[in-house]
Amino acid sequence: xxxxxxxxxxxxxxxxxxxxxxxxxxxxxxxxxxxxxxxxxxxxxxxxxxxxxxxxxxxxxxxxxxxxxxxxxxxxxxxxxxxxxxxxxxxxxxxxxxxxxxxxxxxxxxxxxxxxxxxxxxxxxxxxxxxxxxxxxxxxxxxxxxxxxxxxxxxxxxxxxxxxxxxxxxxxxxxxxxxxxxxxxxxxxxxxxxxxxxxxxxxxxxxxxxxxxxxxxxxxxxxxxxxxxxxxxxxxxxxxxxxxxxxxxxxxxxxxxxxxxxxxxxxxxxxxxxxxxxxxxxxxxxxxxxxxxxxxxxxxxxxxxxxxxxxxxxxxxxxxxxxxxxxxxxxxxxxxxxxxxxxxxxxxxxxxxxxxxxxxxxxxxxxxxxxxxxxxxxxxxxxxxxxxxxxxxxxxxxxxxxxxxxxxxxxxxxxxxxxxxxxxxxxxxxxxxxxxxxxxxxxxxxxxxxxxxxxxxxxxxxxxxxxxxxxxxxxxxxxxxxxxxxxxxxxxxxxxxxxxxxxxxxxxxxxxxxxxxxxxxxxxxxxxxxxxxxxxxxxxxxxxxxxxxxxxxxxxxxxxxxxxxxxxxxxxxxxxxxxxxxxxxxxxxxxxxxxxxxxxxxxxxxxxxxxxxxxxxxxxxxxxxxxxxxxxx
Ligand code: C2E
Ligand code: CA
Ligand code: CA
Numbered sequence: 364x365x366x367x368x369x370x371x372x373x374x375x376x377x378x379x380x381x382x383x384x385x386x387x388x389x390x391x392x393x394x395x396x397x398x399x400x401x402x403x404x405x406x407x408x409x410x411x412x413x414x415x416x417x418x419x420x421x422x423x424x425x426x427x428x429x430x431x432x433x434x435x436x437x438x439x440x441x442x443x444x445x446x447x448x449x450x451x452x453x454x455x456x457x458x459x460x461x462x463x464x465x466x467x468x469x470x471x472x473x474x475x476x477x478x479x480x481x482x483x484x485x486x487x488x489x490x491x492x493x494x495x496x497x498x499x500x501x502x503x504x505x506x507x508x509x510x511x512x513x514x515x516x517x518x519x520x521x522x523x524x525x526x527x528x529x530x531x532x533x534x535x536x537x538x539x540x541x542x543x544x545x546x547x548x549x550x551x552x553x554x555x556x557x558x559x560x561x562x563x564x565x566x567x568x569x570x571x572x573x574x575x576x577x578x579x580x581x582x583x584x585x586x587x588x589x590x591x592x593x594x595x596x597x598x599x600x601x602x603x604x605x606x607x608x609x610x611x612x613x614x615x616x617x618x619x620x621x622x623x624x625x626x627x628x629x630x631x632x633x634x635x636x637x638x639x640x641x642x643x644x645x646x647x648x649x650x651x652x653x654x655x656x657x658x659x660x661x662x663x664x665x666x667x668x669x670x671x672x673x674x675x676x677x678x679x680x681x682x683x684x685x686x687x688x689x690x691x692x693x694x695x696x697x698x699x700x701x702x703x704x705x706x707x708x709x710x711x712x713x714x715x716x717x718x719x720x721x722x723x724x725x726x727x728x729x730x731x732x733x734x735x736x737x738x739x740x741x742x743x744x745x746x747x748x749x750x751x752x753x754x755x756x757x758x759x760x761x762x763x764x765x766x767x768x769x770x771x772x773x774x775x776x777x778x779x780x781x782x783x784x785x786x787x788x789x790x791x792x793x794x795x796x797x798x799x800x801x802x803x804x805x806x807x808x809x810x811x812x813x814x815x816x817x818x819x820x821x822x823x824x825x826x827x828x829x830x831x832x833x834x835x836x837x838x839x840x841x842x843x844x845x846x847x848x849x850x851x852x853x854x855x856x857x858x859x860x861x862x863x864x865x866x867x868x869x870x871x872x873x874x875x876x877x878x879x880x881x882x883x884x885x886x887x888x889x890x891x892x893x894x895x896x897x898x899x900x901x902x903x904x905x906x907x908x909x910x911x912x913x914x915x916x917x918x919x920x921x922x923x924x925x926x927x928x929x930x931x932x933x934x935x936x937x938x939x940x941x942x943x944x945x946x947x948x949x950x951x952x953x954x955x956x957x958x959x960x961x962x963x964x965x966x967x968x969x970x971x972x973x974x975x976x977x978x979x980x981x982x983x984x985x986x987x988x989x990x991x992x993x994x995x996x
Contacts, residue, residue, distance in 0.1 A: 389498040389552070403494045404456060408443050410491065411463040415439035418467060422474045435470040439463055454499065457492075461500045464488040465507040469515075472523060479525035482540065486547055493551040496559070501548035508544045512537030565639040567617055568624040576638035580648050580697040583636075584689065591695065595656035595688035597647040598704035599627065599663060602681040602716040604643035607673070609836055615673045622671040623680050630662040646701070653688025653721060660684040660719040683711040687722035706730050715788065737789050739775060744802055748774050751806055752975035755984060756827065756946060756968045761956055764988045765966055766825030766859070769807035770975050771799060791833050800834045805847050810978055812853040818986050827859040827889060832874075835862075841880050848884075855885030859910060863891045878907040889946070893934065903937055911938050915949020918969070921958055932962050939963070 395403075415436050422432035446459035468484045475481035485508055492500040516523045516533025523529075529536040563575035571579065583594045601623060608616035620643070627645060631637055636648040647663075649656040663684060670677040685708030689695050692703045703722040709730045711720035720726070743749050749771060756766040773781045790796040811826035818824075834840055848855050860881065862874075878888050889910035894917055903911065913934055920927040931947070938945045947959050950969030959967060973984060 395496055400453065400495075404446075404460065407460050407464070407491060407494065408446055411439060411443040411446075411460060411467060414464075414467045415443065418470050418474060421471075425474055427474065432474075435474070439467050439470065442466055454497070457495050457497060457500055458503055461492045461495075461503045462507065464491060465504060465511075469507075469511045473515075477521060477523045477525050481525075485540070485544060489544055489547045489551070493555075496555050498548075498552060501544075501552065505541050505544045505548065509537045509541035512540050568621060568639050570624060570645075571636070571638040573638065573640045576636070576640060576646055576648070577697060577701075579636050579638070580701065583648050583650060584695045584697055584700070592650065593652040593688055593690035594695075594700070595649040595651060595653050595686060595690075596700045596704040597649065597656055597660055597663070598685040598687075598701070598708040599645040599647065599660075600683050600685075600708050600712070601643035602683055602712070603679070606832065606836065607678055607680075611673060611676070611678070615676075615678070618673045619671060619678060619680055622673075623667065623682075626666040626680075627663050630666045631659065635659060646704070651688075652690045653686060656686045656688055657719065657721060660686050664717070664719060681717040683708055683716050684719045685709070685711055685722065686719060692722055709733065712792075713785075713788070715784075733789065736775075736778075736781070736786065737793055740773070740786055740789060740793070740795055743773055743775075744798055748776065749799065749802065750774070751803060751810070751978070753807075753810075753978060753981040754968060754975040755973045755981070755988075756825070756966055757972050759960060759963070759965045759967065761960075761967055761972060762988070764821075764824070764985045766827060767811070767981060767985075768827040768829075768861070768968065768975075769803055769810075770829070771803050772975075787831065791831050794833065796831045796833050797837055800829075800831055801843055804828050804830075804844070805851075808847050808853050808858060809851045811857065812851040814982065814985070815853070815857075818982060821985055823857070824985070825857050825859055825887070826853070827861050829861045829891065832863075835874055835877055841877060841884075844881060844886065845884065848886075856887065859887040859889050861889045861891040861912065862908075864893050864895060875907050882907060882909070892948075894930065900933055900937055903934075903943070904941060908943065910944040910946060912946045912948050912968075913964075915969070918947050918949045918955055918959070919951075921955050923958065928958065928962075931959070931964075935962050935964055 418439070419432055419436040422435060423429070442459060442463040446456045446463060448456065448459075451459070465485075465488060468488050471484045472481045485504070489501065489504050492504060512523055513534045516529070516537055520530040520533050524533065524536060563571055563578075565572045580594070580596065584591070601619075604616065604619065607619050620639075623645075624637075624639070627637060627647075631647065634650055638646050638648075640646050647656075647659065649659050664682065667680050667682055670679050672678075685704045685706065687700055687703035687707055689700060692700055694700065703726070706726045707720045707722040710726050711718040713729065713733050714720060751769050752772050753767045753769060755764045756768060757763060758765045771783050771787070773783070773786050775781050787796065790799050807826050807828050811824055814824055815822045837843075844858075844860075848858065862878070882888055887909040888907060889912055890906060890908045891912050892914045893911045894914045911934060913931055917927045917931055921931060922928065935945050944966065945964055946966040946968055947955075947964045948968050950956050950959065950967045950971045953971060955969075956967060956971055976984065
């Protein structure tokens with residue numbers, strides 16, 4: 364077993380872990396904010412100065428020579444004042460103040476001529492330095508107690524100790540007293556460690572909190588004196604937590620957070636360090652380059668994919684993750700690194716959530732642009748920058764206009780057209796989607812009601828409006844829809860609300876109730892982007908919907924022998940047996956249309972027939988279509 368090499372290897376390694384253990388276990392005043400520390404330090408120094416005065420009087424009363432007493436006084440005062448040196452480190456100032464207190468104790472024992480009771484003073488001082496919540500002050504107390512008792516005990520035993528037993532073996536008794544100081548110190552230490560754990564832990568998840576995270580990150584970057592390797596930070600922000608909280612309640616929110624914590628923890632390995640920064644924000648310190656951190660981020664996203672059961676409901680937890688490594692950011696400042704990871708997280712969110720993004724120099728600009736866009740969007744409605752385009756939905760033979768989908772458009776004054784895929788997520792985040800959605804609904808419904816009257820044969824025209832999940836959180840949504848129908852006079856049967864599948868899956872029960880109410884009014888509900896969510900086909904049976912829109916990604920891959928063909932066939936067959944209507948989206952080529960017709964798809968939508976167009980263009984298109992709007996959807 365005993366080869367030289369392993370011993371050589373082991374030695375520094377063991378020292379490192381011991382050191383890591385000590386820094387992890389021994390309290391270092393970490394939980395003390397600077398202002399609190401300063402306040403305590405000032406009080407302790409004042410206390411030491413007060414003692415100097417008291418001991419001066421005590422010495423004089425005891426009849427000691429003025430010079431001796433003044434010497435003691437000066438020693439305490441100089442040390443106490445030295446501990447206020449503004450340029451010294453926190454630790455140096457603390458140790459100097461501790462020294463002043465220990466000197467006072469020694470002086471007291473000396474002036475009390477070594478009586479045993481005077482020694483209690485040392486223990487009282489340990490209690491005072493405990494206010495620093497730092498183990499090194501204790502270390503100094505022990506060393507100074509033993510040193511004083513041993514050295515002075517050898518020189519003038521009767522001035523240090525109160526009994527003959529002690530006079531005979533001053534060093535042994537110095538060690539005994541040192542042992543007691545150690546015991547008191549350990550008691551304090553354990554007490555703080557417990558309270559520090561509480562201060563540095565998040566009460567819900569028991570994960571380290573923001574303070575603990577900042578500390579750990581700073582220590583990792585500081586490398587504890589070792590050769591500095593790259594360190595990375597992951598910023599993890601849950602995408603839909605607010606919705607879970609708002610719709611299912613705080614208990615469910617807590618439950619989801621705990622589930623997320625458990626899963627993320629499982630995706631990590633020693634010594635990755637996970638903390639909860641607050642709300643739905645988590646962060647991880649990874650001891651490695653950014654490339655390593657990207658892999659960790661990928662694992663976190665993977666483990667979060669399966670649904671979580673909260674209160675018997677299946678809920679999906681999704682996260683946007685930003686990654687920044689000291690190797691790519693080019694800084695070893697903890698603040699820079701966390702900020703970069705945070706920026707990257709915003710980039711991930713902007714890219715459509717449930718994503719991982721790494722920091723790069725453009726992230727900053729991208730985030731600034733997005734903030735600007737967010738601000739501009741606020742005024743877009745008021746400034747008339749929004750309009751709607753209408754895309755025809757055709758009957759299965761592609762001959763007849765059966766309906767029309769309203770799609771929001773934003774003409775930005777300087778940027779030009781901003782695609783809805785970019786501004787709708789922003790509007791959802793800010794809540795502006797409620798105003799935008801209401802405006803689209805009102806405008807498109809009014810338009811459809813007008814077309815019923817003005818375009819011959821369009822009296823059965825259906826209008827489909829996209830509804831965002833956030834809109835359904837508004838309890839007045841149903842009322843708003845009813846008002847719009849009343850004021851425009853469009854029959855409810857001719858309005859379709861398109862809701863994405865993932866929205867339904869995320870929170871089925873709460874959404875279902877509202878959809879049922881709307882359907883009871885006669886309004887149609889369509890499941891948009893079907894197939895992109897995580898539900899199974901069987902799931903179709905239970906959803907409160909009238910129409911299924913097959914996502915265009917399946918239509919894109921639709922060839923006679925493709926897997927998509929089998930899937931599309933199954934959706935159509937199942938939908939038909941359930942009495943649901945089906946629309947295939949994104950039909951671009953006639954081959955796709957033919958195949959869809961063979962499969963019996965009742966409605967088609969896509970560039971093959973028409974792109975989204977202005978209302979004037981649509982009026983012309985619908986009026987000239989061969990047998991317009993004769994089939995009800
Ligand atoms: P969506 O609801 O799936 O809308 C269909 C999208 O597919 C539209 O994109 C449409 O222009 C596009 N499209 C139609 N036919 C084809 C085709 O043959 N090929 C291809 N490649 N694309 C086709 P658009 O207008 O960019 O809208 C994107 C998404 O933005 C919409 O997807 C919808 O989720 C959202 N959106 C648009 N308007 C609104 C709105 O008023 N409210 C809400 N909540 N979301 C909206
Ligand atoms: Ca849609
Ligand atoms: Ca769609």
